[in-house]
Amino acid sequence: MSRHRDRxxxxxxxxxxxxVCALIPVVWIAALSFKAPSTISDGRFWPTTxxxxxYAGIFKNDDFVRGLINSIGIGVISTLIAIxxxxxxxxxxxxxxxxxxSLVLGISLLIAMFPQISLVTPLFQIERGLGLxxxxxxxxxPYITFALPLTIYTLSTFFREIPWDLEKxxxxxxxxxxQAFRLVIAPLAAPGVVTTAILAFILCWNDFLFSISLTSxxxxxxxxxxISFFSGSSQFEDPAGSIAAAAIVITIPIVLFVLLxxxxxxxxxxxxxxxx
Amino acid sequence: MxxxxxxxxxxxxxxxxxxxxxxxxxIADKEFIILVGPSGxxxxxxxxMIAGLEDISAGELTIGGARMNEKAPRDRDIAMVFQSYxxxxxMTVAENIAFPLRLxxxxxxxxxxxxxxxxxxxxxxxxxxxxxxHLSGGxxxxxxxxxxxxxDPKAFLMDEPLSNLDAKLRVQMRTMISRLQKHLGTTTVYxxxxxxxxxxxxxxxxxMRKGVVQQMGPPEELYEHPHNLFVAGFIGSPSMNFxxxxxxxxxLQTVLGPIPVSDRMRRALxxxxxxxxxxxxxxxxxxxxxxxxxxxxxxxxxxTFTGHVDVLESLGAEKFAYIDLGSSGAIExxxxxxxxxxxxxxxxxxxxxxxxxxMSRARRGENIELDYDPDAIxxxxxxxxxxxxxxx
Numbered sequence: 001m002s003r004h005r006d007r008x009x010x011x012x013x014x015x016x017x018x019x020v021c022a023l024i025p026v027v028w029i030a031a032l033s034f035k036a037p038s039t040i041s042d043g044r045f046w047p048t049t050x051x052x053x054x055y056a057g058i059f060k061n062d063d064f065v066r067g068l069i070n071s072i073g074i075g076v077i078s079t080l081i082a083i084x085x086x087x088x089x090x091x092x093x094x095x096x097x098x099x100x101x102s103l104v105l106g107i108s109l110l111i112a113m114f115p116q117i118s119l120v121t122p123l124f125q126i127e128r129g130l131g132l133x134x135x136x137x138x139x140x141x142p143y144i145t146f147a148l149p150l151t152i153y154t155l156s157t158f159f160r161e162i163p164w165d166l167e168k169x170x171x172x173x174x175x176x177x178x179q180a181f182r183l184v185i186a187p188l189a190a191p192g193v194v195t196t197a198i199l200a201f202i203l204c205w206n207d208f209l210f211s212i213s214l215t216s217x218x219x220x221x222x223x224x225x226x227i228s229f230f231s232g233s234s235q236f237e238d239p240a241g242s243i244a245a246a247a248i249v250i251t252i253p254i255v256l257f258v259l260l261x262x263x264x265x266x267x268x269x270x271x272x273x274x275x276x
Numbered sequence: 277m278x279x280x281x282x283x284x285x286x287x288x289x290x291x292x293x294x295x296x297x298x299x300x301x302x303i304a305d306k307e308f309i310i311l312v313g314p315s316g317x318x319x320x321x322x323x324x325m326i327a328g329l330e331d332i333s334a335g336e337l338t339i340g341g342a343r344m345n346e347k348a349p350r351d352r353d354i355a356m357v358f359q360s361y362x363x364x365x366x367m368t369v370a371e372n373i374a375f376p377l378r379l380x381x382x383x384x385x386x387x388x389x390x391x392x393x394x395x396x397x398x399x400x401x402x403x404x405x406x407x408x409x410h411l412s413g414g415x416x417x418x419x420x421x422x423x424x425x426x427x428d429p430k431a432f433l434m435d436e437p438l439s440n441l442d443a444k445l446r447v448q449m450r451t452m453i454s455r456l457q458k459h460l461g462t463t464t465v466y467x468x469x470x471x472x473x474x475x476x477x478x479x480x481x482x483x484m485r486k487g488v489v490q491q492m493g494p495p496e497e498l499y500e501h502p503h504n505l506f507v508a509g510f511i512g513s514p515s516m517n518f519x520x521x522x523x524x525x526x527x528l529q530t531v532l533g534p535i536p537v538s539d540r541m542r543r544a545l546x547x548x549x550x551x552x553x554x555x556x557x558x559x560x561x562x563x564x565x566x567x568x569x570x571x572x573x574x575x576x577x578x579x580t581f582t583g584h585v586d587v588l589e590s591l592g593a594e595k596f597a598y599i600d601l602g603s604s605g606a607i608e609x610x611x612x613x614x615x616x617x618x619x620x621x622x623x624x625x626x627x628x629x630x631x632x633x634x635m636s637r638a639r640r641g642e643n644i645e646l647d648y649d650p651d652a653i654x655x656x657x658x659x660x661x662x663x664x665x666x667x668x
Contacts, residue, residue, distance in 0.1 A: 168329050169362035172433075173376040173423065174350040183375075187366045 026251075032244035040240050054245035058230075064246060066218045067226030071250070074136055074222060075204040078143035083197050085144075086151025087189070091181070093152060094159035095167075105152075112149035120213045127214055134216045142210050147200040154199065158192030159185070198257050205254065223250045278340030278430040278463060279305045280326060285335035287321050287487075295321040296487045298335070303431075306461045308454075310478035312468055314510070314614060318487035319467045320435060326465060327433050328352050340430055350379075355424035359436040361416045363408035363423075370395075370404040373422040380427060394422040397456070414445045421456070431463040438473065450476060471511050475499070483507055485614060505661035508557050508654060509615030514596065514629045516654075518607050519556045530556055531601045531626075532581040538650050544665040548657065554664065555607060555656040560596065562652035563630035565638060566645040578647045586627060588640040597638045599628040599646070611661035 032040065033054050035047040042048065058064045092098065093105060123142060124133070132138035162185060170180035186193075211225035218226065227246045230239040280303040287296040296318040303309050311319040324330040326337060328349035337344045344352055355376070363372050370391055377387040395401045398418040408416055417437060424432055437453070438446045454477055457464050468474055474481050475495045483490045483498060483506075491503045495511075502508035508516050521528040521535070523545060528535040535556070537545070545551065566580045583599035607626065630646055638644045655664040 163360060163362065165358045165360045165362035166364060168327075169356070169358060169364075169423075170375075171329065171349040172327060172354070172356040174379040174427075176348075176350065179379060184364055 029244045029247050032240060033248050035241055037237055037241050040238050054241040055249070058242050058246050058249065061230075061242075063218045063221075063229065064223065064226055067221055067223040068250070070136070070218075070220055070226075071205060071222040071224075074139050074143065074220070075201050077136070078140045078147060078204045079197050079201040081140070082144045082147035082151050082200050083193060086148055086155055086196070086200075087186075087193060089148070090152045090155030091159050091185070094156040095164070108149040108152050111145060112153075116146070116209055120209065123210070124213060133214060134220050136220050138214050139210055139220055139222065142214070143204045143207065147203050150203060151196050151200055154196045155189070155192055158189050158196075162188050195261060198261055202254055202257065205250070279303065280431060280463060280465070281336075281338045282322075282326070283336045283338070285322070285325060285337060286333050287318070287325060287330065288333040294487055296325070296484075299487075299489060301482060301489070301492070303463060303465060305463055308457050308464045308466065308477060308479045310466045310468060310474040310481045311484060312471060312474040312481055312510075313484035313490075315469060316486070317484040319469075319484050321487075322484070323356075323433050323435055323465060323467045326431075327354060327356050353429050354431045354433055355427065355429040356433040356435065357420045357424050357437045359439055361408075361420040361437075361440075363416055363419055365408055368405055368407055369400065369411070369419050369422075372408065372419055373404075373426050376423060376427040382427075390426050391422075394426045397425070397459075398422050398452075413441050414449065417441060417449060418452075421453070425456070425460060425462075429462070431465065432457070434464065434466045436468055437466075439468070439470070446473075453477065472513055475511065481511075483510060501666055502654070502663055503666065504663055505555065505557070505609060505611040505656045506615045508656070508663065509612045512559060514560050514631075515616065516557045516559050517628045518609075518612060518656075519558075519601075519626070519628075520607055520658075521554050521556045521655075523550070523552055523554060528554065528556060532579075532583075532628075532648075535579060535650060535653070540651065541653070541655060541665065544655055548662075548664045551657060551664075553658055555609070555658050557654040557656055558648060558652060560629045560631040562648050563628075563632070564647045565632050565636035566647040567637070568633055568635055569647040578649050580645055580647045582643050582645045583628065584643050585638050585640055588638055590634070593634060595632040595634055595636055595638060597630045597632055597636075597644065597646075599630060599644075601626045601628055609658065609661065 028045070031046055034050045034052075035042075036049060036051045036053060039048055089104070093101060119142070127133040127138045132141070166184050166188070167180050170184045171177070175183065205222075206224070207222070208224045208228075211222040212228065215221040215225065221229075223246070227243050227250075230242050230246065231237075280301075282299050282301040282303075285296060285299045285301075286294065288294050299318075299322060301309075311322055313319050321330060325332050326339075328344070328347060328351075332345050339352060339354070364375065367375065373391045373394055374387050377390060382390070391404070392401070395404055398421055400415060400418050400422060403411060403415055403419070408419065411419065417440075420437070434453075438449050441449060450473060453466075466473075466477060474483075478495060480493060481495055481498050482492045485506055491498055491507045498507055498511045502511065505518070509518070519530045519532065521530045523537075526534055527537050528541075545554075569578065583601070585597050586600040587598040589596040589598075632638055636644075653665070656662065657664055
């Protein structure tokens with residue numbers, strides 16, 4: 001009995017350490033975001049006077065609002081395209097035998113593993129040449145590229161779990177291959193598609209590297225990159241409070257998504273790992 | 277309603293294996309035909325080729341006189357019941373049954389009437405609003421049947437529809453399927469690996485092995501006149517007893533003692549170049565408790581032998597005695613190994629199964645004198661497995 005209690009206590013300590021390590025930076029940023037500019041560097045963790053002025057300030061900043069719109073627009077479009085292409089590709093990978101199947105999977109895995117930083121310079125040159133630099137499509141294209149491996153891999157495990165007999169049955173019941181997909185397979189895969197879409201959106205939403213490298217103005221710059229351009233109201237003012245507030249603002253949607261779809265995301269990331 | 281004709285239908289896979297070779301089969305309108313055989317015999321492949329779920333490598337398939345080789349499954353107008361039932365989990369029972377009608381663009385009212393009709397026939401009216409996940413195995417099976425019958429197709433294809441049910445339910449559903457097929461009069465092709473299902477359901481049985489038809493005919497014909505060792509071993513439960521026999525001038529020398537060569541056997545042996553060795557096949561029901569047989573027909577002149585009862589199974593209406601024949605009589609034959617696939621038998625010892633009258637006083641661990649009728653014996657060629665006594 002006491003051994004059992006010792007073990008529980010031991011795990012509780014470990015859990016606490018992990019949670020504290022993970023949360024301290026977040027709490028710190030949250031605390032910073034509520035500090036007035038003059039007290040930013042007062043050496044205290046918690047603000048002495050709580051203020052919403054940083055939040056009010058960033059939403060008065062047109063660049064940040066524009067950055068949020070860019071982030072949402074570019075993220076949603078990239079996710080939609082990646083999901084449509086990824087669903088079809090994953091279906092083919094899970095269900096069909098075709099020459100070059102392992103090549104397709106290999107290449108998409110390669111892309112997922114590829115160091116993105118090494119692509120920045122060539123992409124910069126190419127996009128300038130094509131006139132895509134500093135435009136929405138200029139960011140949407142690389143986002144799709146990097147969201148596709150994720151969608152293909154996650155969705156193909158979902159598709160593999162749908163019994164093939166259902167599709168055969170639909171065909172016997174008189175469905176065309178597309179009807180079988182639309183009326184039987186797609187509704188069953190819907191939870192998986194939603195989960196994958198959220199993962200893909202988070203991937204695009206969190207990107208900083210491409211956004212900072214492939215944009216030059218607020219025309220297409222997404223929120224994370226916009227934050228790095230924050231300056232104080234005067235040259236001598238430290239923008240840390242505004243940056244912290246903006247960071248909290250762009251984290252909130254992700255936290256909400258994850259809280260709402262927690263179960264599904266976990267099962268999406270692990271599905272197929274063990275035979276059920 | 278239609279006739280299904282397979283003419284030299286062959287299935288070859290890209291890796292060179294032949295799953296079905298040169299299958300000729302004419303399924304009459306309204307006929308209930310069973311494709312049966314051990315796993316890997318090509319029966320499901322054949323069914324899938326009729327369904328259109330697998331391509332036909334060679335030969336021709338016609339349904340109702342029209343060539344079907346290149347037609348997609350939905351253009352063949354046949355319905356299929358799957359072993360897994362393959363019910364759509366996101367639809368209710370009613371939606372599942374109505375699905376083929378929805379695809380065929382049948383009107384709402386008409387569709388509703390037909391679903392009601394099918395549900396009534398299958399006694400699943402009370403489940404129409406439920407989802408498949410909330411149904412028992414037997415209920416799901418009936419929903420799958422409902423989805424097949426609702427659009428009145430030219431033919432039903434059934435792929436081991438009862439194998440996921442427990443034994444008692446399987447017997448009930450077997451009767452239901454048989455009754456339903458007679459009632460609807462729809463041509464039906466039914467695949468199973470269970471010889472009992474094959475014997476009880478079909479108008480005709482097609483017994484396959486390694487992609488080749490071994491014998492085709494009414495159940496009684498396969499039972500009484502098996503073409504070869506494989507058919508004899510596969511059909512019948514418990515299966516036929518097989519014993520090695522040397523052909524000598526005194527008769528057939530077996531572990532049961534010498535069996536005098538009857539006129540019928542002599543003709544069979546002579547017609548087949550008088551082989552020196554044969555395999556003797558005797559059905560369990562050809563045996564009887566010698567004591568009872570003598571009481572009933574004192575003038576009988578059957579053969580008898582005495583054996584040691586290893587196991588006795590008393591089923592009430594009948595008793596099965598397992599007689600240990602020692603290690604000498606064990607038969608090694610690939611034909612039989614294939615027929616008994618999946619049945620656990622002790623390879624090193626041979627035993628004989630006798631079906632006895634419940635009045636028999638056979639006891640486990642005691643000796644019993646058994647009587648058997650020499651006319652009930654089949655003789656098989658050991659190498660080819662051909663039944664020598666069939667055509668004499």
